[in-house]
Amino acid sequence: xxxxxxxxxxxxxxxxxxxxxxxxxxxxxxxxxxxxxxxxxxxxxxxxxxxxxxxxxxxxxxxxxxxxxxxxxxxxxxxxx
Amino acid sequence: xxxxxxxxxxxxxxxxxxxxxxxxxxxxxxxxxxxxxxxxxxxxxxxxxxxxxxxxxxxxxxxxxxxxxxxxxxxxxxxxxxxxxxxxxxxxxxxxxxxxxxxxxxxxxxxxxxxxxxxxxxxxxxxxxxxxxxxxxxxxxxxxxxxxxxxxxxxxxxxxxxxxxxxxxxxxxxxxxxxxxxxxxxxxxxxxxxxxxxxxxxxxxxxxxxxxxxxxxxxxxxxxxxxxxxxxxxxxxxxxxxxxxxxxxxxxxxxxxxxxxxxxxxxxxxxxxxxxxxxxxxxxxxxxxxxxxxxxxxxxxxxxxxxxxxxxxxxxxxxxxxxxxxxxxxxxxxxxxxxxxxxxxxxxxxxxxxxxxxxxxxxxxxxxxxxxxxxxxxxxxxxxxxxxxxxxxxxxxxxxxxxxxxxxxxxxxxxxxxxx
Numbered sequence: 001x002x003x004x005x006x007x008x009x010x011x012x013x014x015x016x017x018x019x020x021x022x023x024x025x026x027x028x029x030x031x032x033x034x035x036x037x038x039x040x041x042x043x044x045x046x047x048x049x050x051x052x053x054x055x056x057x058x059x060x061x062x063x064x065x066x067x068x069x070x071x072x073x074x075x076x077x078x079x080x081x
Numbered sequence: 082x083x084x085x086x087x088x089x090x091x092x093x094x095x096x097x098x099x100x101x102x103x104x105x106x107x108x109x110x111x112x113x114x115x116x117x118x119x120x121x122x123x124x125x126x127x128x129x130x131x132x133x134x135x136x137x138x139x140x141x142x143x144x145x146x147x148x149x150x151x152x153x154x155x156x157x158x159x160x161x162x163x164x165x166x167x168x169x170x171x172x173x174x175x176x177x178x179x180x181x182x183x184x185x186x187x188x189x190x191x192x193x194x195x196x197x198x199x200x201x202x203x204x205x206x207x208x209x210x211x212x213x214x215x216x217x218x219x220x221x222x223x224x225x226x227x228x229x230x231x232x233x234x235x236x237x238x239x240x241x242x243x244x245x246x247x248x249x250x251x252x253x254x255x256x257x258x259x260x261x262x263x264x265x266x267x268x269x270x271x272x273x274x275x276x277x278x279x280x281x282x283x284x285x286x287x288x289x290x291x292x293x294x295x296x297x298x299x300x301x302x303x304x305x306x307x308x309x310x311x312x313x314x315x316x317x318x319x320x321x322x323x324x325x326x327x328x329x330x331x332x333x334x335x336x337x338x339x340x341x342x343x344x345x346x347x348x349x350x351x352x353x354x355x356x357x358x359x360x361x362x363x364x365x366x367x368x369x370x371x372x373x374x375x376x377x378x379x380x381x382x383x384x385x386x387x388x389x390x391x392x393x394x395x396x397x398x399x400x401x402x403x404x405x406x407x408x409x410x411x412x413x414x415x416x417x418x419x420x421x422x423x424x425x426x427x428x429x430x431x432x433x434x435x436x437x438x439x440x441x442x443x444x445x446x447x448x449x450x451x452x453x454x455x456x457x458x459x460x461x462x463x464x465x466x467x468x469x470x471x472x473x474x475x476x477x478x479x480x481x482x483x484x485x486x487x488x489x490x491x492x493x494x495x496x497x498x499x500x501x
Contacts, residue, residue, distance in 0.1 A: 020147035044219040051215070 001080050002054055007073045014049045018042050028070040036069075056080055083266045087334050088342040088498065090170025090327030091440050092162040092276070096134035096320050096427050100165055104427075104437070105444050108452035109472040113304035113426050115318050122284045130296045132303040133282045134320030134428030151220050152233055153198035154280035158323035158433070159230040160237050163192070163274050166325040167238060171339055176239040182337040189242035189270035190235045191260040192325075193253030193277040195432030195488070196286070197227030203283060230278050234325075242270040250488030251394070253277050254324060254435025258484075258496035259348035261328040262378075271333040276325030277436035287319065293358065295396060307429070308456035309393035309422035310400050310464045317394040320428025324436030326443070343443050346481060346499040347379020353491030360402040360487055368406035368485070371493040376410070379497045381481050383414035386497075388451050388475055388482040390442040391466075393422035394429050403485065404464040419451040419473055420466045426455055435486035439496050442484040446500045449475045 002010065012026035019042055032038045038046070043066075047058050050072070056079035058066075066072045091101045096114025098104030107114070114134040123131050139149075139161035149157055177185035201224040208216050223229055228246040235244035243264070247256035254277025261275035290296045297316035299306035307318040334341055349371035353361035361367045376383070389407065393400050400422075407415045423441055430437055445451050451469040460468060483497045 018147070018150070020145065041219045048215060048218075 004073055004077055007054065007076050008069070010053050011050060011069060011072060014046050014053065018045050018049070026069055028068070028073065030069050031067055032069070050076060054080060085331035086262050086265045086328050086345045087331050087501065088326055088345060088443050089329045089334050089339040090166040091342065091443060092165030092169065092325035093323070093437050093440050094136055094139060094158050094161045095322035095430070095437055096136055099137045101169070101440060105441065108423055108426060108441055109450060111426065111453040111455045111471065113455060114320065115303045115306055115428050117300070117303050118282070126284050126288070128284060128287055130287050130291050130298055131300045132297070132306055132318055134318055135282065136280070136322040151224065153201045153224045153229060155194060155198060155278045156224065156230050156233045158280055158321070159192055159234055159276065159278040162276055162278065162323035162325035163234045163237065166274065166327050170327040176237065178239040183272050185239045185241040187242055187271040188238065188240040189261070189264050189273040190231050190240045190244040191247060191257040191264065191273055191275045192231040192234050193247035193249070193257045193432050193436070194227050194230055195248070195250050195253055195279050196281050198225035198229055199281045199283055199286060201225040203285060234274055238274060240274060249492035249494065250490050251429065251431050251434055252486040252488035252492040252494040253432035254437070255439060255484060255486035255494035255496050256350060256492070257436060258326070258345060258439055259350045259494055262345050262348045265328060265330050271330050273328045274325060275328055275436070276323060277433045278323035279431040279433040280321040281431060282319050282321055290319065297395065305456050307395045307425050309391070309395040309425050309454060310460055310466070310468050311457050312459045312461050314395040314397060314400065316396055317424065318428040320430045321433070322427070322430045322437060323433045324440045326436070326439055341501050343446050343498040344501055345496065347375045347377070347381055347497040349374030349378065349495040351493045353493065355491055357491070358489050360399060361491065362402045362405050364409045366402070366406060366409070367491055367493040368403060368487055369409040371495045372406060372410035375483060375495040375497040379481070379499065381497055381499070383411035384417070385479070385481045386411065386414065386418055386483055387480040388442065388445050389418050389420045390438045390445070390482070390484040391420050391422045392485045392487045394424055401461065401463045403487065404466050407466065416467065418467065419469045419475060421445070421452045421469045422454040423452055425457070426453065435484065435494065438484045438486070442482040442496070443498050445475065446480065446482045446498055449477065451475055
């Protein structure tokens, strides 16, 4: 079970790997599309990599609700439980 | 009077060089790019062919780590070769949007491939079988589609006139010149980035080409395996890489003060409608007709042509008809042509070969030197051509150099460059 801090750090690494964005840029209040300029294809890659990293399932219909980094951290945190 | 089309930039990433300069130097020195393949899969599948001509990887400042994840290996090679050609052509910015000299809506792309993203497709299949459909990458389709390379080059340089993909097997790279010539002559574009790329050295393609007896099995002597026109040739050697050329209307090139390497004077294209793999022969065969179209479209006489970069793949059946087609199209003037078979060094880059060989043909004109044909120890007596074994000076004065490509499916393409 990863803590929320670990989930954020892990997500930041995944985002960096996919987009080249610095890990520091991946903050809880950032919007994936508005602030981080992540398109839907990159988002799906990030989701699948997060599923693998945190051993959770993120249903496709849930992805549209993950607007901010915090949304994703919370979803993964709950899904682990 | 149709618009003159000139060559203003060259790019290449090949088994014998990371760029144009290195590739040309190797081609003059007779360096082979063919090596024993060391990948695990060679042993895993006990492949009967264990040699190939691998390309260097593009540098990270040309294709970034993130960009590389979104491009098939052939796309990475395409962008690298096109980047070199773009820079070489002297445009002031990184792309058409940031360069004052070219209107993005007047910049086109014609970038060919033989197969497309074969690694991407087969990697995705492996992932699917090992991890299930959820793990198949969302970028799989854009990376495997054959137009992916043309699209990537278009996006990289903000080319908005068009981005077309000649797909004619091993003739694709030369067909790109044909398409580029006509895009400019027709007035559709002022500048076209033409080229071709392939990265398909995969156990499946090796097995498949081997099944049709197309590949050399000279595994113990990789550097001697690709031997076009030699009596002991036993097949081609798969290679990978890319070539790219900036074509431009003469008017446009002069207006921006660009250096001009050569004129793309003419080009030819034909289909055999004969046999899926065996080339058509004789006076009315596809290769001879493509050669004649190249002459006619460039107002070229056979006597003008002093150098031929031959298709010459080193297969037992392919090399002889090419010699016949040259004689059928050019008559006795062929005796005055210095013929080079550079696949002897690079291996066969499939859809990339015509693009790289076009670059070499242009350099042969500007440097007045015909590059090597290595491994020609005993010339096949059925091939009555003056083949250049060690780099040889070409005469001074006006001249034409041609580059031929003939592909499975009966696709034939020829590009004819005139000195300026």
